[in-house]
Amino acid sequence: MLAVAAVSQSSHDPLSGLEVGERPEPEVPEGWTTVELRAATLNHHDLWSLQGVGLPADRLPMILGCDGAGLDAEGNEVVVHALVGDHNWRGDETFDPKRSILSERHPGTFAQRVAVPKRNLVPKPASLSFEEAACLPTAWLTAYRMLTTRSGIAPGSALPPGSTVLVQGAGGGVATALVALGSAMGLRMWVTSRDEAKGASAVDQLGADAHFPSGARLPHKVDAVMETVGAATWGHSIRSLRPGGTVVVCGATSGDPSPAEMTRIFFLQLSVIGSTMGTRDELERLLSFLDVTGVRPIVDASYPLADAAGAFAKLHEGDVFGKLALTMG
Structure with a gap:
């Protein structure tokens, strides 16, 4: 064959x-x-x-x-x-x-x-x-689990509709799945991208509410961040969360982050949740x-x-x- x-x-x-x-x-x-x-x-x-x-x-x-x-x-x-x-x-x-x-x-x-x-x-x-x-x-199963099973405050729960979720990166398989699924679930989906065209496509084709340049200061803090990139975006992910917010991690394509932002994590009582497949x-x-x-x-x-x-x-x-x-x- x-x-x-x-x-x-x-x-x-x-x-x-x-x-x-x-x-x-x-x-x-x-x-x-x-x-x-x-x-x-x-x-x-x-x-x-x-x-x-x-x-x-x-x-x-x-x-x-x-x-x-x-x-x-x-x-x-x-x-x-x-x-x-x-x-x-x-x-x-x-x-x-x-x-x-x-x-x-x-x-x-x-x-x-x-x-x-x-x-x-x-x-x-x-x-x-x-x-x-x-x-x-x-990719899509990974995104679905991140949004429905791993993102809520209680184990096995999802974020309530209307929550603001930041997706780091706009073009990859998991990222596009996160935006499309999250939008259909009633979440406010924001994306970052180094590529203006991909960011615009996330809004026009996938239902994202807004796109921003990578590392940009956001209009307000978000309830959760979906993190697939790792070192290149980790600091921005942690700084973008509201107190008590959650970052769900399914990969680190740019490597492990350093520093880990531990001070901000414990002071703001942030949750870091791993998710696989x-x-x-x-x-x-x-x-x-x-x-x-x-x-x-x-x-x-x-x-x-x-x-x-x-x-x-x-x-x-x-x-x-x-x-x-x-x-x-």
Whole structure:
């Protein structure tokens, strides 16, 4: 079958390790099944794997890709939940110490077919295209969990409608998902961006209430900050919060922040909450939310699976607003 794999790794030239070609059909352990993929989407995780982050060299070659949607063995339209945990684990699978996501221990979704645990399949609403559905399992699920499960004062609660939320960065997959979802949930969504056009697009296309240059002084303090950037924006995130506010962290693409702003955090009684991916149940709720509200992911561009190198080059350059998709025909 045709697939996209990491065959080598390089921190300075990650795309040199990308190979598009024939790969063996997936092995199907007991309790697993196969999905005939129709679409998959790229994440920065795929670039990190090519850089040697999170994917040990002894697992190469590894088919890349976390997100996908397609047809199950019975022909049903499904979305693949990317998080694979211990089959004995009970409860929130994001806390399973043995968890991984597709393309870390098990071959990923940048292929014509992928093997996954049967419990990882979620029905796809007919109202969503395969490309739209394939945007959801990583970036959009991460955003949904941040807003609904991790952002409220009480564990498992969400911010009340009308709260002001700052999203650092306007163009990435998680950031665009945060703005679109938050706006549909009745939150006042503000974004920052170094790119004026991306900031304006967040307002015009996603429903953000306002956009500001990175690091700008805001009109007033916010109730919560959604932080994916790390070192480059951390100080601004902490300074932007009202007393008792919350910053929800799902990543640090620019590295760990220093200083950590501990004095401001304890003096203003701020909450710093980590958030990782999401559960299968949350993915099911996210799909229902999109089905009912009509909110849809923005697909910046689509590429045939055979042209995956072009999609990776665009992601590597960073000129993306929304998600990049691969289609399998």
